Amino acid sequence: MLVSFLTGVLAMEGVPNPNHYDKSIVLDVKPLRSLKPVFPNGNQGPPFVGVPPFGPSSTGYSPFFPFGSQPPTQDTPDLNQTQYTPPPSFVPPLQSYRSPTTTASNGPSSSTGAKRGRPKGSGNAKKKDKTVPQEPTLDVQVVKRFSGVFDSGISAAEREDGNVDLVSTVLMRFDAVRRRLSQVEYAKAATAKAAGSLMSNGVRTNMKKRVGTVPGIEVGDIFFSRIEMCLVGLHMQTMAGIDYITSKAAGADEEPLATSIVSAGRYDGEAQDPESLIYSGQGGNADKNKQASDQKLERGNLALERSLRKGNGVRVIRGEEDPASKTGKIYIYDGLYTISESWVEKGKSGCNTFKYRLVRVPGQPPAFGFWKAVHKWKEGLMTPRRGLILPDITSGVESKPVSLVNDFDDEKGPSYFTYISTLKHSEAFRITQQNTATGCSCRGSCAPGDLNCSCIRMNGGDLPYLNGVMLVSRRPMVYECGSTCPCNAGCKNKVIQTGLKFRMEVFKTANRGWGLRSWDPIRAGSFICEYAGEVKDQETLRMDQEEDEYVFDTSRVYNSFKWNYEPALVDEDPSDELSEEFNLPAPLLISAKSFGNVARFMNHSCSPNVLWQPVISEGNGEPVVHIAFFAIRHIPPMAELTYDYGVSLTSESRDGSLLHGKRQCNCGSGRE
Numbered sequence: 001m002l003v004s005f006l007t008g009v010l011a012m013e014g015v016p017n018p019n020h021y022d023k024s025i026v027l028d029v030k031p032l033r034s035l036k037p038v039f040p041n042g043n044q045g046p047p048f049v050g051v052p053p054f055g056p057s058s059t060g061y062s063p064f065f066p067f068g069s070q071p072p073t074q075d076t077p078d079l080n081q082t083q084y085t086p087p088p089s090f091v092p093p094l095q096s097y098r099s100p101t102t103t104a105s106n107g108p109s110s111s112t113g114a115k116r117g118r119p120k121g122s123g124n125a126k127k128k129d130k131t132v133p134q135e136p137t138l139d140v141q142v143v144k145r146f147s148g149v150f151d152s153g154i155s156a157a158e159r160e161d162g163n164v165d166l167v168s169t170v171l172m173r174f175d176a177v178r179r180r181l182s183q184v185e186y187a188k189a190a191t192a193k194a195a196g197s198l199m200s201n202g203v204r205t206n207m208k209k210r211v212g213t214v215p216g217i218e219v220g221d222i223f224f225s226r227i228e229m230c231l232v233g234l235h236m237q238t239m240a241g242i243d244y245i246t247s248k249a250a251g252a253d254e255e256p257l258a259t260s261i262v263s264a265g266r267y268d269g270e271a272q273d274p275e276s277l278i279y280s281g282q283g284g285n286a287d288k289n290k291q292a293s294d295q296k297l298e299r300g301n302l303a304l305e306r307s308l309r310k311g312n313g314v315r316v317i318r319g320e321e322d323p324a325s326k327t328g329k330i331y332i333y334d335g336l337y338t339i340s341e342s343w344v345e346k347g348k349s350g351c352n353t354f355k356y357r358l359v360r361v362p363g364q365p366p367a368f369g370f371w372k373a374v375h376k377w378k379e380g381l382m383t384p385r386r387g388l389i390l391p392d393i394t395s396g397v398e399s400k401p402v403s404l405v406n407d408f409d410d411e412k413g414p415s416y417f418t419y420i421s422t423l424k425h426s427e428a429f430r431i432t433q434q435n436t437a438t439g440c441s442c443r444g445s446c447a448p449g450d451l452n453c454s455c456i457r458m459n460g461g462d463l464p465y466l467n468g469v470m471l472v473s474r475r476p477m478v479y480e481c482g483s484t485c486p487c488n489a490g491c492k493n494k495v496i497q498t499g500l501k502f503r504m505e506v507f508k509t510a511n512r513g514w515g516l517r518s519w520d521p522i523r524a525g526s527f528i529c530e531y532a533g534e535v536k537d538q539e540t541l542r543m544d545q546e547e548d549e550y551v552f553d554t555s556r557v558y559n560s561f562k563w564n565y566e567p568a569l570v571d572e573d574p575s576d577e578l579s580e581e582f583n584l585p586a587p588l589l590i591s592a593k594s595f596g597n598v599a600r601f602m603n604h605s606c607s608p609n610v611l612w613q614p615v616i617s618e619g620n621g622e623p624v625v626h627i628a629f630f631a632i633r634h635i636p637p638m639a640e641l642t643y644d645y646g647v648s649l650t651s652e653s654r655d656g657s658l659l660h661g662k663r664q665c666n667c668g669s670g671r672e
C-alpha cells in the first residue's frame with residue numbers, strides 16, 4: 001500500500017499511433033521536475049483549495065508541472081495525433097496514502113453495468129480491511145499494480161471521429177479523474193495530470209482536425225478548462241487562441257484555414273456582442289509584458305486571413321470568468337462564425353496588430369447570448385424577465401431565489417404546494433438503522449485523512465466533496481457532518497444541508513409540464529438540490545395513486561451507469577474501486593406532492609444530466625437518509641435539469657410499456 005507507480009506510457013517517440021503504445025512498459029522513474037510541461041499554466045485549472053491529506057508534513061512533495069517556469073510560446077503543441085508527440089509519462093504517482101475502508105461503506109458489490117462503451121468496473125472486487133491508517137510515504141516506487149494494457153473502450157476510428165456519446169463519456173471520464181486527483185492531491189496540477197492520463201491512455205475523440213462543426217459537440221456546450229476542448233476535438237491548441245488546419249495532402253500551395261478561435265472576452269477588450277466579435281491576431285507579444293513587435297501574417301493570422309477569403313465557418317469559443325471562482329474560466333462554445341473583414345491597427349505599444357471581425361452564422365441556438373441575458377437578469381438591467389410569474393417560489397426559504405417563468409403559454413403556475421427545503425418525517429417514520437451515529441468531535445472544519453474524525457472515517461478517510469460543492473465519486477452512502485458535530489458551518493463535509501448553490505428557475509416546458517433549469521453554469525459533480533418532501537411508507541402511499549407522480553422511490557429500477565473515475569487512470573488498485581451501487585438501510589419513499597422543493601420540478605430523461613446519491617446526515621440524534629442530486633456532466637446555463645426516474649416495478653406491465661414513475665417518457669433522447 002505504501003507505493004505508487006507510473007503506468008508505462010513512456011518512450012513514445014516514433015510511435016505515431018496511440019493504439020500501439022505499449023502501456024505495460026514501466027521505465028525508470030525520472031526526477032519529477034524533469035517531466036516536460038505540455039499543458040498550460042495553472043490558471044487553466046480550477047483554483048481548488050487543495051488540502052493534502054497530511055498537510056505540511058509531506059515535505060518535499062510538490063506539484064509536478066512547473067508551468068509557471070515555462071515561458072508561453074506562440075504556438076503550443078498541436079495535439080492532433082499526426083503532428084504531436086505525446087509527453088513522457090503523465091501519470092504521476094498519487095500520494096501513497098490509502099484510505100481505510102469501513103464496513104459501513106461496503107455496499108452490495110454486484111458489478112455496475114457499464115453503459116456507452118465504457119470499460120466495466122471491477123464491481124466484484126473484494127474490499128480489503130484497512131482499518132489501520134498507514135503512514136504516508138514519499139518514496140516513489142515503481143510497482144506494476146495495474147498490469148495489462150488499459151482498454152480505453154475507444155476504437156481507433158472513434159478516436160478520430162466522435163459522436164455525442166463519445167464526447168460525453170470522454171468528458172465525464174476526464175472530470176472523474178480530475179476530481180479524484182484533486183481529492184487526494186494538490187489541486188492545481190490535477191487538471192493537467194488528468195489530461196495527461198487520459199491522452200496517454202487514448203481516452204479522447206475527434207482527433208481528426210476539421211473545419212466546421214465537430215461531431216457530438218453542440219452549440220452552448222461549456223468547458224472548464226482548455227484541455228477539455230482538446231480531448232474532444234473542439235480546439236486543439238492548449239494555449240494559442242487560433243487553431244487551424246493545413247491540408248498538405250492537397251498539395252504544397254494549399255494554405256492554412258482557421259478551424260477555431262478562443263476569445264478571451266473582456267480581458268482582451270473584445271466586443272461583448274453575442275452576434276459578432278472583434279478578434280486580435282496572435283504574436284507581437286501583444287498581451288505580454290515584453291518588448292512589443294509587429295504581428296506577422298503567419299500561422300494563425302494567416303489562417304484567419306485565408307478563412308476570410310474562403311468564407312469558411314470558424315468555431316468560436318467564448319472565454320468568460322467562472323462566476324463560482326475568482327480565477328477560473330469557463331469556455332462557451334458559441335457555434336460557427338464567418339470572418340467578415342480584417343485590418344491592421346496600431347496597438348497601445350505602437351506596433352501593428354491584426355484585427356478580424358467575426359459574425360455569427362444565423363440560425364444557431366443562443367449560447368453566449370444566454371450568458372449575456374442571464375447577466376442582465378441578475379443585474380436587473382432587463383426587468384422583468386420575459387414570462388416571469390414569481391421572482392421567488394421559495395418565499396425566502398432558500399438562500400437563493402428560484403424564479404417561476406412561463407414564456408411558453410398562459411398557464412400561471414403549477415398546482416399548489418408548500419415549499420420546504422428538506423425532508424419532513426411523519427410520526428410513524430423511523431429509520432431502521434442499528435447504530436445511532438453520534439457526530440465527530442472536530443473543531444473548525446473536518447479534514448480529509450483525519451481519522452480522528454468519525455465522519456471522515458465513515459467516508460473511508462476521504463472528504464466525499466471537493467470545495468464543499470462537488471461530489472468526487474458516487475458511493476454506497478455519503479456521510480455528512482450533522483447537527484451534533486461541533487465543526488463549524490463551513491465544514492467541507494456539510495454540503496447538501498447548506499442549500500442551493502445555483503440560481504435556478506422553474507419554467508414551463510413544451511411537452512413535459514414544468515421543468516427546472518439553472519441560470520448559472522453547473523460544473524460536473526456539483527450539488528444541485530436534495531429531494532425534499534414527506535417521507536412516506538410504502539403501504540399508505542400505494543393507496544394514493546395520483547401522488548405517485550411526485551414520489552421519489554429508491555426501490556425503483558434505475559439504469560446503471562459508470563460515473564466514477566477508473567482506478568487505472570489514477571494509478572490506483574482496481575480492487576479498491578468504490579461501488580456505485582447504493583446501500584440504503586431501508587427503501588426510501590419521498591412524496592413531494594404537498595410539500596417539496598425545486599426537485600419536484602425536475603423531469604425524467606433517459607439521457608439525464610443529473611444523478612442522485614443517498615447522503616446520511618444526522619438530525620435530532622438520528623441518522624437521516626437524504627436523496628441528493630449532483631450534475632453528471634457540465635450543464636450550460638438554461639439547459640433543463642433531468643434525472644432518471646427509474647422504472648416502477650408496480651406500474652411495469654399495465655399497458656405493456658415501461659413507465660418512468662407514472663410518466664410516459666417525453667425526454668426525446670430515444671434511449672428507452
Ligand SMILES: [Zn+2]
Nearest residue numbers: 446481487491
Ligand atoms: Zn464536520
Ligand SMILES: [Zn+2]
Nearest residue numbers: 440442446453
Ligand atoms: Zn469531523
Ligand SMILES: [Zn+2]
Nearest residue numbers: 440455481485
Ligand atoms: Zn462530523
